[in-house]
Amino acid sequence: SFRFVWFSLVFLTGTASATAMSDAIPNVYAQTRLSLNGKWRVIVDPYDTGFYNYRRIPYDQSDPIKGGYALDLKARTPSDLVEYNFSTSQTLLVPRDWNTQDDKLFYYEGSVWYQREFSYRPTSPDSRLFVYFGAANYRADVYLNGRRLGTHIGGFTPFNFEITGRLKDGPNSLVVRVNNTRLKEGVPTDSTDWWNYGGLTRDVFVVEMPATYVATHDIQLARGVPDRIAISIRLDGSAASSTPVTVSIPGLAFEARLTPGADGAARGEFPVAAGKLRRWSPESPKLYDVTIAAGDALVTERIGFRTVETRGPDILLNGEPVFLRGISIHEENPLRGGRAWSEEDARLLLGWARELGCNFARLAHYPHNEHMARVADELGIMLWEEIPVYWTIQWENPDTLANARRQLAELVHRDRNRASVIIWSVANETPVNDARTRFLGTLVADVRALDPTRLVSAAMEPHHEEHAPDTRIIDDPLGALTDIISFNQYIGWYDGLPEKCDRIRWDIRYDKPVFISEFGGGALEGFHAAPDVRYSEEFQEELYRRTLPMLERIPAWRGATPWILADFRSPRRPLPGIKDGWNRKGLIGESGAKKKAWFVLRDYYEKKAGE
Ligand code: GCB
Structure with a gap:
C-alpha cells in the first residue's frame, strides 16, 4: 500500500500539471508550424496493455516511465522481448476518425495508440515549441520521446503542450493514447444520439512561437456599442509584463496600444472613427485584416465587427x-x-x-x-x-x-x-x-x-x-x-x-x-x-x-x-x-x-x- 500511495501521488501531480497546460494557441493557422497530419502508426489496444502493467498500475505513474507503449521501444537484439512495434503496425490517417478508416474499428470504443516521428529545427534559438491538437475524442495521453506531456479530456476542443527544450536532433517519437470509452461521468455522458467517433480527429501541428507570445486575444465591438472596439490580450513568456502590444487595423486606420500588467494581460476600449466601420452582417460579411504585434510576436487575423443583443x-x-x-x-x-x-x-x-x-x-x-x-x-x-x-x-x-x-x-x-x-x-x-x-x-x-x-x-x-x-x-x-x-x-x-x-x-x-x-x-x-x-x-x-x-x-x-x-x-x-x-x-x-x-x-x- 505504501507503493500504491506513492504511485497515486505521482499520478495525481501528473494529472494536475496536465490540466494546468497552457491555453491552446489562438489562430494556430497564422503561426509558424509543422503539420503532423498524414499517416500515423497505430496499435489498437482494447485491454490497455500499453497503459497498465499486469497489476493494473499505469506505467505513467513513474517518471521516467518504466514501460508501456509510450516508450516506443524496438527490439535491438534477437533475444530482446518487446511485444509491440509501432514501425510495423498498421497506419491510420490524421486527422480522421478511426471508425470510418477501418471496418474493424467501426464500432470500436477503447484505446488506440498513435505514433509518428518528426524532426523540427526552430528558426530561432529563443523560440518556444508546442505540440498542438485540434481535438482528440475523448481522452488523449500524450508522450514525447518516452516522457509524459499530459492528458486532455474532452473530444472537441484544441489543446497543446509545450515541448521547448525537449526535442532531440534526430527523429522525435510522439505517441498519443486516444481513448473514446463512453463514461457516465463524462461530458457528454454515455448516451448520445450521435456516433462516438474516436481518434485524432483534427489537425496536429508542431507550433513555433516567440519567447513571449500572444496567448489570448479578444477583439470585438463592446457589447451594444457600435463604435468602440474592446480589446483584451494576454501575453505569455518571460517578457509578458514588459512588452507593449499594438493592435492595428489598416482598413480602419485604427491603432491601439496596450501595456500588459504583471500578469501579462491588458484590456481597453478604443473608439473607431464614426461612419468608417463597415459592420459584419450576413448580407455583407465584411472582415478586416487585424494584426497584433508584441515584441517578436505577431498574429494576423481577419475579424468582423458587429453587435448582438x-x-x-x-x-x-x-x-x-x-x-x-x-x-x-x-x-x-x-x-x-x-x-x-x-x-x-x-x-x-x-x-x-x-x-x-x-x-x-x-x-x-x-x-x-x-x-x-x-x-x-x-x-x-x-x-x-x-x-x-x-x-x-x-x-x-x-x-x-x-x-x-x-x-x-x-x-x-x-x-x-x-x-x-x-x-x-x-x-x-x-x-x-x-x-x-x-x-x-x-x-x-x-x-x-x-x-x-x-x-x-x-x-x-x-x-x-x-x-x-x-x-x-x-x-x-x-x-x-x-x-x-x-x-x-x-x-x-x-x-x-x-x-x-x-x-x-x-x-x-x-x-x-x-x-x-x-x-x-x-x-x-x-x-x-x-x-x-x-x-x-x-x-x-x-x-x-x-x-x-x-x-x-x-x-x-x-x-x-x-x-x-x-x-x-x-x-x-x-x-x-x-x-x-x-x-x-x-x-x-x-x-x-x-x-x-x-x-x-x-x-x-x-x-x-x-x-
Ligand atoms: C433531439 C436531440 C438530438 C436528436 C434528435 C432526434 O431532441 O437533441 O440530438 O438527434 O432529438 O433525432 O431524436
Whole structure:
C-alpha cells in the first residue's frame, strides 16, 4: 500500500500539471508550424496493455516511465522481448476518425495508440515549441520521446503542450493514447444520439512561437456599442509584463496600444472613427485584416465587427431586429462518411446551409472544428456554438462540472474573435431539477464572465399539463438565466402526427426572444409514399408544412434551426432498410440528394428573407 500511495501521488501531480497546460494557441493557422497530419502508426489496444502493467498500475505513474507503449521501444537484439512495434503496425490517417478508416474499428470504443516521428529545427534559438491538437475524442495521453506531456479530456476542443527544450536532433517519437470509452461521468455522458467517433480527429501541428507570445486575444465591438472596439490580450513568456502590444487595423486606420500588467494581460476600449466601420452582417460579411504585434510576436487575423443583443422579444444584430433562418448541423460529412474536419468539409456543409437560404446555423451538439466558424465568418452565416452537456449528465459530480466548464472555456477561447458566433449554448435537453439548474447556472455565469458580448442560450423542452393536452408550456427556470428562450420540440414526430401541429397552443412564460432549436422528422432519401407513411419524404414534407405555421403562432418567435441539415450516423437507429444506423432527419440524404422537405424550408426562408 505504501507503493500504491506513492504511485497515486505521482499520478495525481501528473494529472494536475496536465490540466494546468497552457491555453491552446489562438489562430494556430497564422503561426509558424509543422503539420503532423498524414499517416500515423497505430496499435489498437482494447485491454490497455500499453497503459497498465499486469497489476493494473499505469506505467505513467513513474517518471521516467518504466514501460508501456509510450516508450516506443524496438527490439535491438534477437533475444530482446518487446511485444509491440509501432514501425510495423498498421497506419491510420490524421486527422480522421478511426471508425470510418477501418471496418474493424467501426464500432470500436477503447484505446488506440498513435505514433509518428518528426524532426523540427526552430528558426530561432529563443523560440518556444508546442505540440498542438485540434481535438482528440475523448481522452488523449500524450508522450514525447518516452516522457509524459499530459492528458486532455474532452473530444472537441484544441489543446497543446509545450515541448521547448525537449526535442532531440534526430527523429522525435510522439505517441498519443486516444481513448473514446463512453463514461457516465463524462461530458457528454454515455448516451448520445450521435456516433462516438474516436481518434485524432483534427489537425496536429508542431507550433513555433516567440519567447513571449500572444496567448489570448479578444477583439470585438463592446457589447451594444457600435463604435468602440474592446480589446483584451494576454501575453505569455518571460517578457509578458514588459512588452507593449499594438493592435492595428489598416482598413480602419485604427491603432491601439496596450501595456500588459504583471500578469501579462491588458484590456481597453478604443473608439473607431464614426461612419468608417463597415459592420459584419450576413448580407455583407465584411472582415478586416487585424494584426497584433508584441515584441517578436505577431498574429494576423481577419475579424468582423458587429453587435448582438436582445430587446424584449427581439434579437438585434447591429441594432436591427433579425430573424434567424437556421439549420442544425452535426460535424459529419455524409458523402464521405465520418467526422468532418477540413475547410473543404466546412465549405460543403455551410454551402448547403446557404443554398437553403440560411443566415444562421446551430453547430450541434459539441464544438465543431475551427474551420466552421472561420468559413461562417466569410460566408455571413451566424452561429450557435455549444458544448456536449447533453441529456443525462451527472449534475452532482464536481469533476463533471469542472470538465464542462473547461470545455466551455476552451471553446470560447478558440472562437471569441469570430463575428459569426452570436450564441453560446451550455446544454441540450436536460431534465429540469435543482441540481441541473445549478450546474447550468454555473456554466451561464462562466460564459458571461468570459465573454459578455454574446448571447447565452440552452436548448430546453416544452411540457404540458394533463388537463390541457394541446398546450405547450415553457417555464423552465433556466430560462431566467438565458438571453433567448430556446427549445427543441417534436410535435408531429415523437408527439402525435403532423396534423397535431394545427391544434397546438403555446404558453411561454418569458418576455424574451423565442428560438426553436430543433424540430423535424425522419425520411429515407428517395422513399416516396403517401404523407401518412412514416419515413417517406412526403411525411417529412408534411411535417415541415404544418410546423412552420404552428411556430408562427408564437408572437416572440425569432428563428429556428430544424433538425437537421443532413442524415448522420447514430447507433440508436438500427431499423433495417430504413435507418441502418443513421438518423434520417436530414433534409439531405446519405448520398447528398435533397429531400422534399428541403424545398418547403427553402421556400419559407426565401419568403422570410424578403419580409
Ligand atoms: C433531439 C436531440 C438530438 C436528436 C434528435 C432526434 O431532441 O437533441 O440530438 O438527434 O432529438 O433525432 O431524436
